[in-house]
Amino acid sequence: MRLTRRSFVQAAAGSLLVSRPGFAQSPAKTMTAGQVAERIRANAGMAWRDKTLDGFKAGSPETPVTGVVTAVMATQRVLARAVELERNLIVTQEPVFYNANDEPGNRASDAIYLAKKAYIEQHGLVVFRFADHWNARQPDPRVAALARALSWEGPGTNGVFTIRETTLSSLAAHLRDRLQIRGGLRTVGAPAMRVRSALLIPGTTDVPAVMARLKDADVVVAGEPREWEVVPYLLDGREAGANKALLAVGRLVSEEPGMKACADWLKALLPEVPVDAVPVGDPYWSPLA
Amino acid sequence: MTAQEIVARIRQRLAEQGISWRTETVDTFKAGNPETAVSGIATTGMATFGVLKRAAKSGRNFVITHEPTFYNHLDQTAAFEQDATYQAKQRFIREQNLVVWRFHDHAHAIRPDPLVVGSARMLGLSPFASPSENRIYVIPQTTLRQFARDVARRLEGRAIRVAGDPDMKVTRIALGPGYGVPALTAGFDVSVGGEAPESGGNAEYVEDATTIGQPKGVIVLGHMMSEDWGMREVGDWLKAFLTDVPIDWVPAGEPFS
Numbered sequence: 001m002r003l004t005r006r007s008f009v010q011a012a013a014g015s016l017l018v019s020r021p022g023f024a025q026s027p028a029k030t031m032t033a034g035q036v037a038e039r040i041r042a043n044a045g046m047a048w049r050d051k052t053l054d055g056f057k058a059g060s061p062e063t064p065v066t067g068v069v070t071a072v073m074a075t076q077r078v079l080a081r082a083v084e085l086e087r088n089l090i091v092t093q094e095p096v097f098y099n100a101n102d103e104p105g106n107r108a109s110d111a112i113y114l115a116k117k118a119y120i121e122q123h124g125l126v127v128f129r130f131a132d133h134w135n136a137r138q139p140d141p142r143v144a145a146l147a148r149a150l151s152w153e154g155p156g157t158n159g160v161f162t163i164r165e166t167t168l169s170s171l172a173a174h175l176r177d178r179l180q181i182r183g184g185l186r187t188v189g190a191p192a193m194r195v196r197s198a199l200l201i202p203g204t205t206d207v208p209a210v211m212a213r214l215k216d217a218d219v220v221v222a223g224e225p226r227e228w229e230v231v232p233y234l235l236d237g238r239e240a241g242a243n244k245a246l247l248a249v250g251r252l253v254s255e256e257p258g259m260k261a262c263a264d265w266l267k268a269l270l271p272e273v274p275v276d277a278v279p280v281g282d283p284y285w286s287p288l289a
Numbered sequence: 290m291t292a293q294e295i296v297a298r299i300r301q302r303l304a305e306q307g308i309s310w311r312t313e314t315v316d317t318f319k320a321g322n323p324e325t326a327v328s329g330i331a332t333t334g335m336a337t338f339g340v341l342k343r344a345a346k347s348g349r350n351f352v353i354t355h356e357p358t359f360y361n362h363l364d365q366t367a368a369f370e371q372d373a374t375y376q377a378k379q380r381f382i383r384e385q386n387l388v389v390w391r392f393h394d395h396a397h398a399i400r401p402d403p404l405v406v407g408s409a410r411m412l413g414l415s416p417f418a419s420p421s422e423n424r425i426y427v428i429p430q431t432t433l434r435q436f437a438r439d440v441a442r443r444l445e446g447r448a449i450r451v452a453g454d455p456d457m458k459v460t461r462i463a464l465g466p467g468y469g470v471p472a473l474t475a476g477f478d479v480s481v482g483g484e485a486p487e488s489g490g491n492a493e494y495v496e497d498a499t500t501i502g503q504p505k506g507v508i509v510l511g512h513m514m515s516e517d518w519g520m521r522e523v524g525d526w527l528k529a530f531l532t533d534v535p536i537d538w539v540p541a542g543e544p545f546s
Contacts, residue, residue: 073493076501080500093488095488095489095493102489107474111503112494112497112498112501112503112505115501116501183451186545188545188546204486207360224486227483227512227544228335228356228362229361232357232360235337235339236374236378237373237374240338240378251487252488280496283493283495284451284452287434287441287508
């Protein structure tokens with residue numbers, strides 16, 4: 001769904017003026033966003049880090065929570081969908097305000113930033129970032145979720161999954177189909193190359209980790225490999241006689257199944273409130289399509 | 290002339306243009322012996338193994354690269370000294386008597402930035418440069434779809450990615466080199482650059498701007514599809530004062546198939 005400007009304004013106005021049945025039906029036992037965050041911290045599976053990007057990015061922790069949505073990125077469309085679903089706490093993997101620490105910086109007077117900020121305030125939304133700790137859980141829940149989205153069996157070993165033998169181009173088509181990639185899929189390697197095992201690395205890619213684990217895989221399926229790091233390493237490997245390939249699906253696409261898994265995890269953790277995952281999808285399209 | 294002497298000439302030329310040498314810089318020798326006698330220079334966006342092979346074959350043993358040689362910004366190799374690909378590349382450099390030097394920070398300091406000049410030239414944007422605004426180009430009105438197709442056709446890039454409403458109107462374009470994709474603002478319609486993180490930046494801004502009804506677009510060319518061309522400009526800049534050594538551009542090219 002893509003909101004037109006008019007429906008956006010109507011949605012904004014409507015939610016201010018019309019009383020919503022969701023509130024009347026909300027359970028007697030309410031939780032604040034702060035209490036939800038407290039429960040997440042207590043169950044994160046590790047000590048909460050002192051230095052972390054995780055935490056509240058917008059809205060008040062005192063807000064009573066009507067429901068939770070998880071999303072890979074708290075885009076305006078995700079916020080509007082949350083309002084539509086009458087959920088006011090958004091748990092996001094990526095930032096809400098266009099840079100890593102969510103400080104507006106040069107955009108402090110920018111119309112888009114201000115509109116998003118105003119929308120959050122008008123609708124009493126709360127945005128909580130949950131990336132550092134979610135991604136650090138062992139085993140990496142993003143890897144398991146991505147494998148499941150691709151119908152790959154088993155827990156994998158160090159992120160490496162044995163798959164039914166196929167070609168690189170067939171595997172690319174499978175990824176495109178299952179992950180609904182629009183334009184973001186990029187390939188290093190020969191299309192006809194035989195593939196029997198795949199290393200899944202959602203999100204960003206660390207070069208030494210790829211080097212160590214790619215020994216056991218034919219192809220690395222990565223989120224966002226940098227083009228001066230893993231990409232030339234794979235290119236050089238091919239020049240040096242190593243027959244390894246890369247399929248880069250995009251950061252958001254690679255982490256989206258993980259945030260659906262995060263919604264399932266939160267459902268079990270928060271029986272008091274409804275929890276849903278809202279998809280974001282591939283932000284990119286290809287001019288060649 | 291040795292590679293070391295050529296770098297001294299480059300530093301001297303930069304000083305003449307008012308660019309002082311930085312104390313902290315990635316512009317250092319990355320491989321080979323700086324005392325090696327130079328048979329020819331190859332400039333490139335990135336010293337990939339493929340580029341090194343082509344440079345060696347054409348007798349250009351001094352490779353001047355914009356991006357790293359060994360897979361990270363600082364070319365730190367301690368974590369993978371035993372890696373087979375790394376070792377094969379180092380062996381080839383040794384056997385072929387190559388020298389690799391990085392020209393990044395100070396190349397961007399030249400005015401106008403040759404990396405932006407090269408990209409603008411390839412994109413056909415040079416004639417549309419705004420007379421008053423740095424890195425802004427004002428083109429006859431078109432759509433994002435049409436502009437992106439034109440870009441893809443000109444670069445012959447295979448992995449160019451676009452975010453934004455394909456039908457949005459485009460006249461004002463901001464162009465940045467490599468990882469310096471200009472941050473979108475109200476001041477222009479489309480940002481064009483090489484490579485950018487998907488999170489916390491233009492991709493998110495485009496999505497929100499489109500939803501809010503003030504459409505913006507971003508075109509991510511790919512790092513080499515952005516900066517390879519600029520190293521041809523750097524080659525021309527070198528030719529102006531290094532007349533006694535052959536200089537060729539050896540592009541790294543589109544890495545994606």
